[in-house]
Amino acid sequence: MNEKEEIEIDLSRVIDIIKKHFNLFVIIILIASIIAALITMFLIPKKYTAEAxxxxVQKSNPDSQQISYNDIQTSQKLVNTYSEILKSEAVSDEVIKNLELDVKNIDHSSYLKMVNISSIKDTEVIKISVETQEPKLSAEIANEIVLVFQKKIATIMNIENVTVLNSAKVPEQKSSPSNFKNILIGFLLGCIIDGCFVIYFLLNDRNIRTEEELKKIFNYPIIGLIPDMSHGTGGTE
Incomplete structure (x- = not known):
């Protein structure tokens, strides 16, 4: 039966390595965090999100001024349909044309990347989020989508009861990238690099510290020990 060689990691040795190279490990973490912060602030484009x-509500009886429970249920079921219409070329092409976005090289595929349509659960409310590198442009696109959709939905599905709960406002704060998140990633990356160094130092540590280690290496009984004289003999001169 072949015996597999096992590597035992002594926690005290790990602690000794960390203490010995503590300054190096701290510097690595700081450098990784600073690099992540600099990349976030100067290299990654800032993006701003505007929401409308x-x-x-689709009425079963257009002549009625009241909205029934069935109308609400039907509208909730059609939310996904409305979302697809908002993403369609019928809406995007007109938005691009009205705002002259083709000058900025924005086409339908670009439109889909910057626009996110979501519904609030168990409601007829649809949220339109637009993320671009320009705060004002994000708000303009979101509001234009609402205007175009109001016209298109009346033609496509004969629905005129579209109410704007809130128009998009120009965002004052960027939505991405996240400084905290990226710096945290840099910090964790620094910790991983430190861990690799600890493993490297452990594997290349050839010092023998205990009798047990000596027995494992040479497989011979120990007949004597030489005391450590570096701290003095303990006697008097």
């Missing part, structure tokens, strides 16, 4: 919300 609208509510759509």
């Amino acid at each position: 919300k609208l509510i759509i």
